[in-house]
Amino acid sequence: MQKNERNNKKMELVTKKPRGTEDKLPKEIYKWHTVEKIARNVAEAYGCKEIRTPTFEHTELFQRGVGGTTDVVQKEMYTFNDKKGRSITLKPEGTAGAVRAVIENGLLNDALPLKTYYFTRCFRYEAPQSGRLREFNQVGIEYFGTASPAADAEVIALANDIIKSLGVKNISIEINSIGCPKCRAEYHKALKEYYSQYKDQLCGTCLERLDRNPMRLLDCKSEICSSFKKDAPMILDYLCDDCREHFENVKKRLDVLGVSYTVNPLIVRGLDYYTNTVFEFISNEIGSQGAVCAGGRYNGLVEEIGGNSVPGLGFAMGLERIIMVMENQKLEFEPEKKCDLYIASFDDETSIYAMELVQKLREEGFWAECDISGRSFKAQMKYANKIGATYCMVIGGDEMNTKSAKLKRMSDGTETPVTLDDKFCEKLNTMILEIV
Structure with missing residues (x-):
């Protein structure tokens, strides 16, 4: 090759970013700073303190904490062996790592309730589309040490205050109760009986879930399986007295706080650790991935991971999705800083x-x-x-x-x-x- 030909040959990039990831560029990073600043200010106004946990954890943390029957654990985790053969997973969500951290570092021995918040990157192997990435960012809130319905209402109000402070409109809040292990056992029986009549029509995943975790059938996105949900038994009809009273008190407190909501008995969330109150903040402006924030109570998770029986609850808000909504609504971000x-x-x-x-x-x-x-x-x-x-x-x-x-x-x-x-x-x- 002649010298001039070598000089004129265009250099090729060694590789491009992996599918399902994004570069957050300097010209747009001020949008992220705006959301993070407001979320931090609101969280701290509620008494939350920041916690930072590793990007990766031992795989068994998520197998035990998130649940072996969930899509997250079965299909979506980035898992590999380190040089000593230990199974390591990039965190697919923030709660399990936060729970592990507060147990391991003895934070549950401090004054309770313990209120924490974090900003974190999560990783899930899913088909990328608008609002759904394989690497994504969340702000998370986790409360520990209170089983009161007042805490449920406060956490939902906290999420609502972040969204209101950002100026976001047209967000609907949907809540539900999925009860405790006691009343869920009866509900599982009813679901198995109902879905058994459609065994030959269920997708392969739902067929497995029918015996192992029938509530996951309500979370299936396939067109055929989704069509069966409308006549399926509703969890609210199977709540025990304590769970029903808890949920009623959550609603009363939300009413007092002026937080508008609707009850959606089909919300079950995609992670096994949830109990009692669950909720989602939904936008209809960003396509099928409309949940910009979701969470709930997880009273058995601390004990499942190895701590004492300490109740907990929290939520995660997707930063990519909330920024998409803000852009669609043409909301103002804090001005990009300029050279003085x-x-x-x-x-x-x-x-x-x-x-x-x-x-x-x-x-x-x-x-x-x-x-x-x-x-x-x-x-x-x-x-x-x-x-x-x-x-x-x-x-x-x-x-x-x-x-x-x-x-x-x-x-x-x-x-x-x-x-x-x-x-x-x-x-x-x-x-x-x-x-x-």
Whole structure:
């Protein structure tokens, strides 16, 4: 191959991002910052404290915690053996890891209820589509140490407050009770009896679920299996007295809090650890993946994972999905942060002085920049425009000697004389606030 041919040959990317993943680019990351900031502020207003857990856990945590009959465990987990042959899984959801962490670190010995929140990445091997990715992000809330229906209502209200604070409209809240193991046993019998008449029409997955976990049949998305749900027995008809009273008290408290909801007896959630109250926040603006937030109570999970019998509840909100809804509704995000001041220079001496000024500005909390690429003065000004600098200041020999310069407002070219003394940062801050 000739030298020129080699030079002109287009370089090929070694590989592209895996299917079902997304790059969160700098030009859009401000949207994520907006949602994360508001979610954090609301969670902390409710007394929640942040917890961070590993991206991967030992596989048995999810097999025990999430449930061996769930689609998540049977079909969707990213599982591999490490170099010592131990089975490791990328977390498919956040609750099991949070429960493991609070048990292992003795947090349940502190004052209860314990209220936690987290931002986390989750991984599930599903067919990618709008609103459903193989790597996705969630904000999660987990409460521990209270079995009161007041906690159920508060957690639902917390999720509702995040959504309201984001300005999102047209979200419906659906709630249900799936009872406790005692009353669910009777419900399982009724479901088995009902679905047995359709055995020859059920999909293979539902046929397996019929004996192992019949409630999962209500969660099947296949067209044929879904058609049987409308006449299936309803869990609300099988609740024991305690579970029925609990659910009624949850509804009363939601009414007092002004949280609008509907009861949907078909909500069972896709994870085995749920008990009693379950709920979903639904949008009809992002296609079939309409649940932007979902959760419920899981009173047996802490004990199942190895702790004492401590009740828990919580929810997960999909950040990709909530941002999709906000974009569809054309809601405003916090403005993307811009460079406050770009300082242009002419030669090595003025470049060094510009760098000194920039460092002082950064120490005061400004976004300030100067040339670090050896650009010409003209190229520096083009760069200042490209990064959207609010102000630009030129440093030459005269400016260095007199310790004075002019701040140029890039939007309209207005120039303001300034003295490069101890009050310069204060002056710059005042001018930026005037623009805002």
